[in-house]
Amino acid sequence: MTSDEKIPIEPILDxxxxxxxxxxxxxxxxxxxxxxxxxxxxxxxxxARVAYLLLKHRIPPxxxxxxxxxxxxxxxxxxxxxxxxxxxGIPTTKLLIGTFHSxxxxxxxxxxxxxxxxxxxxxxEKDAAQVLENVLDSDISxxxxxxxxxxxxxxxxxxxxxxxxxDGSGDTDSGTRPKLDKKKILRQISKLKAHAIFADEYAxxxxxxxxxxxxxxxxxxxxxxxxLLDFDDCLLYCxxxxxxxxxxxxxxxxxxxxxxxxxxxxxxxxxxxxxxxKVESETKCSVTIVGxxxxxxxxxxxxxxxxxxxxxxxxxxIHSLQCLVVTLSQNYRSTSDILAFSEHVMRQQMKRTQKNLxxxxxxxxxxxxxxxxxxxxxxxxxxxxxxHLVSLPQSPFEHSDIAxxxxxxxxxxxxxxxxxxxxxxxxIVKGRAFWERKEVLAMVDYLRCVxxxxxxxxxxxxxxxxxxxxxxxxxxxxxxxxxxxAKPSTDIREQIRLKLSDSPQLNASLALQTLRSVSxxxxxxxxxxxxxxxxxxxxxxxxxxxxxxKEALNGTESNPEALAxxxxxxxxxxxxxxxxxxxxxxxxxIEEVKAQLILFEKPSQEDSLxxxxxxxxxxxxxxxxxxxxxxxxxxxxxxxxxxxxxxxxNDAFEFLRSFLSLxxxxxxxxSSKDHINHPKVSISTIHGAKGLEWPVVFIPGLGxxxxxxxxxxxxxxxxxxxxxxxxxxxSTRAKTLLYLSTYTEKAGSLNWGRKPVEKQSRFxxxxxxxxxxxxxxxxxxxKKLYTLTGTIPPQDLDYEKLQKKYLRDYNLYVKQTTDDHDxxxxxxxxxxxxxxTLLQKATKSAKRLAPHDNKAPKYVPxxxxxxxxxPVVRLAPVENQIPxxxxxxxxxxxxSTTALSTTSTNILRAPAYIPARAKHKRRLGTR
DNA sequence: ATTTCTTTACTTTTT
DNA sequence: GTAAAGAAAT
Numbered sequence: 001m002t003s004d005e006k007i008p009i010e011p012i013l014d015x016x017x018x019x020x021x022x023x024x025x026x027x028x029x030x031x032x033x034x035x036x037x038x039x040x041x042x043x044x045x046x047x048a049r050v051a052y053l054l055l056k057h058r059i060p061p062x063x064x065x066x067x068x069x070x071x072x073x074x075x076x077x078x079x080x081x082x083x084x085x086x087x088x089g090i091p092t093t094k095l096l097i098g099t100f101h102s103x104x105x106x107x108x109x110x111x112x113x114x115x116x117x118x119x120x121x122x123x124x125e126k127d128a129a130q131v132l133e134n135v136l137d138s139d140i141s142x143x144x145x146x147x148x149x150x151x152x153x154x155x156x157x158x159x160x161x162x163x164x165x166x167d168g169s170g171d172t173d174s175g176t177r178p179k180l181d182k183k184k185i186l187r188q189i190s191k192l193k194a195h196a197i198f199a200d201e202y203a204x205x206x207x208x209x210x211x212x213x214x215x216x217x218x219x220x221x222x223x224x225x226x227x228l229l230d231f232d233d234c235l236l237y238c239x240x241x242x243x244x245x246x247x248x249x250x251x252x253x254x255x256x257x258x259x260x261x262x263x264x265x266x267x268x269x270x271x272x273x274x275x276x277x278k279v280e281s282e283t284k285c286s287v288t289i290v291g292x293x294x295x296x297x298x299x300x301x302x303x304x305x306x307x308x309x310x311x312x313x314x315x316x317x318i319h320s321l322q323c324l325v326v327t328l329s330q331n332y333r334s335t336s337d338i339l340a341f342s343e344h345v346m347r348q349q350m351k352r353t354q355k356n357l358x359x360x361x362x363x364x365x366x367x368x369x370x371x372x373x374x375x376x377x378x379x380x381x382x383x384x385x386x387x388h389l390v391s392l393p394q395s396p397f398e399h400s401d402i403a404x405x406x407x408x409x410x411x412x413x414x415x416x417x418x419x420x421x422x423x424x425x426x427x428i429v430k431g432r433a434f435w436e437r438k439e440v441l442a443m444v445d446y447l448r449c450v451x452x453x454x455x456x457x458x459x460x461x462x463x464x465x466x467x468x469x470x471x472x473x474x475x476x477x478x479x480x481x482x483x484x485x486a487k488p489s490t491d492i493r494e495q496i497r498l499k500l501s502d503s504p505q506l507n508a509s510l511a512l513q514t515l516r517s518v519s520x521x522x523x524x525x526x527x528x529x530x531x532x533x534x535x536x537x538x539x540x541x542x543x544x545x546x547x548x549x550k551e552a553l554n555g556t557e558s559n560p561e562a563l564a565x566x567x568x569x570x571x572x573x574x575x576x577x578x579x580x581x582x583x584x585x586x587x588x589x590i591e592e593v594k595a596q597l598i599l600f601e602k603p604s605q606e607d608s609l610x611x612x613x614x615x616x617x618x619x620x621x622x623x624x625x626x627x628x629x630x631x632x633x634x635x636x637x638x639x640x641x642x643x644x645x646x647x648x649x650n651d652a653f654e655f656l657r658s659f660l661s662l663x664x665x666x667x668x669x670x671s672s673k674d675h676i677n678h679p680k681v682s683i684s685t686i687h688g689a690k691g692l693e694w695p696v697v698f699i700p701g702l703g704x705x706x707x708x709x710x711x712x713x714x715x716x717x718x719x720x721x722x723x724x725x726x727x728x729x730x731s732t733r734a735k736t737l738l739y740l741s742t743y744t745e746k747a748g749s750l751n752w753g754r755k756p757v758e759k760q761s762r763f764x765x766x767x768x769x770x771x772x773x774x775x776x777x778x779x780x781x782x783k784k785l786y787t788l789t790g791t792i793p794p795q796d797l798d799y800e801k802l803q804k805k806y807l808r809d810y811n812l813y814v815k816q817t818t819d820d821h822d823x824x825x826x827x828x829x830x831x832x833x834x835x836x837t838l839l840q841k842a843t844k845s846a847k848r849l850a851p852h853d854n855k856a857p858k859y860v861p862x863x864x865x866x867x868x869x870x871p872v873v874r875l876a877p878v879e880n881q882i883p884x885x886x887x888x889x890x891x892x893x894x895x896s897t898t899a900l901s902t903t904s905t906n907i908l909r910a911p912a913y914i915p916a917r918a919k920h921k922r923r924l925g926t927r
Numbered sequence: 928a929t930t931t932c933t934t935t936a937c938t939t940t941t942t
Numbered sequence: 943g944t945a946a947a948g949a950a951a952t
Contacts, residue, residue: 070942101942125941231942300940408939471928665942687940709939726940 007088009055012048016041023326024048028057028253029284031274031315031323033308037292037357038342038732039333039693043073046257046290047080054090059252061094062610065273067103067266069258071666073691074098096251096609100266101231101665104238108229109658110609111247117237119653121452122661123228130457131222132182132215138483139218148211149178159184159211189216193232194263194302196239225482226511227454231665235265242272247612249275252286258690259291260305261298267307276319283319294346294355297687297726299718331357333693335364335788338738341770342731345763349721363788365781366772367731367738369702371760377814378743379418382698384813385739385775386424386681388806389696393797396695396789399425400679403694405686405730407707407723411700412683419681422813429684435663439576439586443593444663446574450545451656453512456482466579468534474527478515481523485514515539545570546653553652560598567594600659686730695789697734699727702742702764703757710755720762727763736788740764740771776803 013021023034023045036042050066053059068074074097081092096103108117123131140148148156159180189212192202199217202208223230229237242248254274256262262270274287289311296305304310315321331339336359346352368385372378382404389397404415404426412428419426434440442465448458460478464470470478517523519536527535548569552562571577571590580586682694701707708723731738742764745756764771776782779799786793 099942234942297940298942301942410938467929469928685940711939722940 007055007085009052012051012084016045016048017330019326019328019330020045020048023328024052025056026288026324026326028053028286029282030321031285031311032288033259033311033323033325034288034290034328035292035308035325036290036328037331037355038295038729039331040328040357041330041332042257042290042292042328043077043080043691045328046255046288047077047084049255049288050077050081050095051084053253054085055088061090061092062096063250063252064095064255065103065251065253066095066097066255067100067257067270068097069261069690070099071102073257099665100262100269101234102662104234104269105229105661105665106609106658107238107241107247108234109654111241111245111612112237114245115237115241117229117241119452119454119657120227120229121448121455121657122234122664123223123226123230123457124664125231127226127228127457128186128223128230129182131226131228132186132219134479135215135218135222136180136182138479139222140214144214148214151211155209155211158188158209185212185215188212189219190230190232191302192216193230193236194265196236196265196268198236225454226456227452228457232265234665235269239265239269239272242269245612246275247609248273250610251275254287256287256289257291258295259289259307260293260296261291261301261303262307263302263304264307267304267310270311271314276315276321283321285315285319285321294352294725295690295729297690297722297729299722329355329357331359333735334732335359335361335736337364337366337770338731338734338736341367341738341767342728344767344770345724345731346728348763348766349724361788363784365737365784365788366770367734367740368773368775369740369764369771370742370773372741372743372814374745375414375743376418378700378741379414380422380814380816381741382415382700382739383418383422383424384810385698387422387813388775388809389737392785392802393794394786394791396785396791398679399681401695402698403682403684403689403692403696403733404698404700405684405689405733406699406701407686407709407726409685411706412685415683415700419683424681425678426681426683429682429688434589434592435666437586437589439580440589440593442576443571443590444660446542446545446570446576447597447656448660449512449542450549450570451653451660453510456511459511459515462574463535463538466575468538468575469531470534474531477525477527478518481514481518481525482511485523512539512542541570541573544573549656550652553655563598564594567597596663597659600662686726689733690729693733693735695735696737696739697730698739698741699730700741701757702727702740702761703744704759704761705755705757707761707763724763727761736785737775739775774806776806 013024016024020041023032026032034042034045036045046066050064053064054061066074066077068077077097078092078095081095085092096106098106105122108120112118112120156178160178192212197205199213199220202216203213223233251273254270256270270287270289274285276283276285278284291308293305293308296303299305312323312325315323334342339357339359343355343357347354370381372381386399386402389395389402390399406412406415416426416428418424435444442462445458445461448455449462452458456479460475463478464475514523515535516539518525518527519532519539521532545566548562548566552559552566571594576590580590684692699707705713707727708720712719712723731740742757742760744758744760772781776785776799782797782799782802783793785791
């Protein structure tokens with residue numbers, strides 16, 4: 001054991017500059033704010049600070065909380081920390097590190113029993129929307145609907161859908177209920193939760209809105225019936241737990257990353273994590289926060305930049321503790337040109353304290369900018385320049401050095417399809433895409449049924465997928481049974497509710513139990529014998545898996561094989577396996593879910609949070625009046641912490657619940673390994689690029705309506721400033737090269753809905769002198785590139801020749817001065833890629849339509865161009881059009897299913913017409 | 928009850 | 943121009 005050998009902290013400190021060192025070695029018993037602009041070594045400082053706490057102050061890792069913004073950031077911190085602490089024997093895995101949400105969920109799992117929070121899983125956004133829909137459909141009484149309808153327009157306005165300006169015309173106020181906008185309501189509820197306001201508290205507020213208050217409490221009740229917590233609940237209920245009981249008294253230091261993006265409840269959580277302690281009449285508080293005001297881009301999620309001030313204020317006013325503020329201003333990431341440009345963008349904003357970031361890189365190249373004539377052309381411009389960069393002689397860049405950052409996710413689509421054509425390999429930085437696949441979702445739903453007997457949503461989704469004969473009528477019946485068993489008529493619950501506000505268990509019902517009693521005919525239903533049998537089978541699948549899981553996880557040792565076996569059992573007996581059939585991709589995705597589940601480590605006893613002696617604290621004293629049935633329940637409800645026997649059986653599923661919740665919180669690793677083998681361009685939203693960096697960054701779509709986004713245009717100045725900070729975050733991701741582009745479209749062009757982009761972004765006005773019109777305008781600048789990147793330029797670097805080729809190809813690629821689309825140099829046309837897919841799909845489809853005829857279809861699509869070209873499908877006799885060997889999809893677009901699937905409906909539809917109508921070659925337009 | 932055709936609304940950004 | 947919801951038709 002080398003744990004006693006002390007690793008010296010000095011070598012670590014030696015790698016820091018003066019400011020960084022000041023921050024790292026700052027007093028650990030007063031609050032510390034580190035203001036770190038982009039590229040100033042924020043993560044480095046944070047990591048060094050943790051190392052300092054571990055080594056110098058000898059704080060055990062399990063007593064340190066670190067909150068990061070994403071799982072990725074947490075992972076990176078651990079990796080870097082491990083490197084620093086190599087051989088010290090300090091187990092960095094014991095650090096309490098993760099996003100606010102995941103840490104909160106862990107705390108709820110461990111200490112939630114006292115507040116009635118056991119057996120909960122985290123709801124996805126879709127679940128939340130579903131719950132709200134159920135509320136609106138069936139939980140609001142006619143009386144309340146009448147009240148809602150009588151509300152003045154002003155009170156309804158924040159909740160009704162799509163700004164339907166009731167321009168006279170009667171507006172059917174009489175009979176119809178107002179159409180409420182789910183998104184808006186969820187946003188409002190989320191906002192309340194972000195400000196730590198519970199439903200019953202809100203109801204008591206004087207200026208509470210009746211509608212919101214009603215829906216909020218009904219929504220919460222339904223969530224809890226399912227034993228689900230939404231994202232905000234994780235924070236809200238964690239705060240409730242830790243503010244009432246000192247369960248976290250073991251925490252000795254708290255670090256918060258990306259502080260500028262914390263909201264009120266997160267600020268309050270931070271205060272609770274870092275409780276002020278009085279030690280020998282000295283007030284102490286050990287907390288370090290890191291952030292940058294200019295990078296605050298989450299106001300839409302109720303982040304408040306004011307938290308910096310609030311923190312200072314909180315400590316000085318309430319605890320007379322002065323926060324130490326350290327500002328880092330040396331930038332190690334970007335060149336001076338990129339930095340100066342970014343700084344100028346921000347300077348346009350009034351009321352901002354000037355930042356003086358100093359680049360540590362001398363030589364530099366101007367950012368490039370261009371205005372293109374259409375959206376497609378812009379995408380081609382990006383693709384062309386990527387190709388140009390990686391194919392420079394002795395290029396300092398490969399594809400993985402390049403990122404394309406966009407404001408809105410939908411902008412990626414054009415890029416994708418253009419990249420497929422150009423054979424530009426790319427990945428979309430989005431961890432969750434995998435978990436939103438249909439088959440993955442289905443499998444996860446089955447796991448949810450197993451892990452959470454209350455998860456009505458999951459049960460309802462699973463019960464008829466694969467088909468078991470439960471149609472909409474049967475589903476509705478089950479829903480009815482669920483809600484009947486969920487709301488007992490005894491008013492004992494109301495009594496408890498008054499004493500213990502929002503104790504979630506009060507409306508608990510076991511969905512699985514309900515189904516069981518239906519199948520045993522204890523609850524009468526209108527199901528026929530067939531349906532009952534089908535239901536029985538379904539229950540048997542869930543119960544069978546539950547048994548296997550229990551066995552697999554009962555021991556203290558983790559048992560991957562047994563877990564895998566349980567998973568397979570569920571996959572097969574549920575019929576999912578058969579349903580997915582021979583689709584190789586889907587099967588692999590299910591395998592991946594299994595792998596993730598097995599990989600997910602069961603937090604062993606020592607790693608988990610310390611136990612907390614509940615009996616030290618009073619359990620609310622409740623007088624119970626009512627029938628004995630209710631009494632038992634109340635006793636059960638209040639006695640949760642003491643129930644060891646019951647707890648044990650639940651433990652097996654606790655593991656599964658953690659896993660499922662972390663999946664929802666996007667906390668799983670992306671286990672794909674091919675990233676290393678094939679360097680790929682990253683396409684990401686700006687928000688997703690936070691904290692990352694690349695040598696080359698493209699920011700397309702710099703037009704009014706895109707960045708700044710259209711919804712901010714007529715908004716307040718704050719809204720515009722948030723957009724500006726978005727741009728700032730994007731541009732400061734770049735190390736060496738920055739490419740900016742805009743396009744303009746004509747007002748009357750085939751744009752639906754969205755306003756056309758007519759002007760370049762206001763953020764660029766007046767900055768032209770800082771920008772170049774094309775990359776490498778002269779020989780010198782090209783040479784700079786090589787020096788800057790530390791690459792040796794080729795001996796025979798012929799600048800003139802390179803530029804000539806660049807210009808010639810530019811016209812060909814970007815401007816497309818040839819109209820022979822299939823034969824443009826360097827292009828793979830949509831034809832090549834989709835031909836094979838088309839043939840496969842056409843064959844399948846035609847066979848399905850005419851099963852008696854086993855021969856291949858008479859006609860297959862001859863040519864289908866990919867988006868963004870007009871998807872025109874022509875049919876030709878099959879013998880004339882046998883796909884050639886080269887018509888396989890390039891490997892680099894495996895991930896890019898969107899690019900191909902955008903036309904999928906058209907592709908699928910076209911062959912469907914074959915047997916009926918396509919007697920002669922027929923052109924199938926797509927409306 | 929499922930498939931097929933028609934209509935509609937939709938685009939922030941994410942834990 | 944597309945998904946997703948709604949309507950109509952097998």
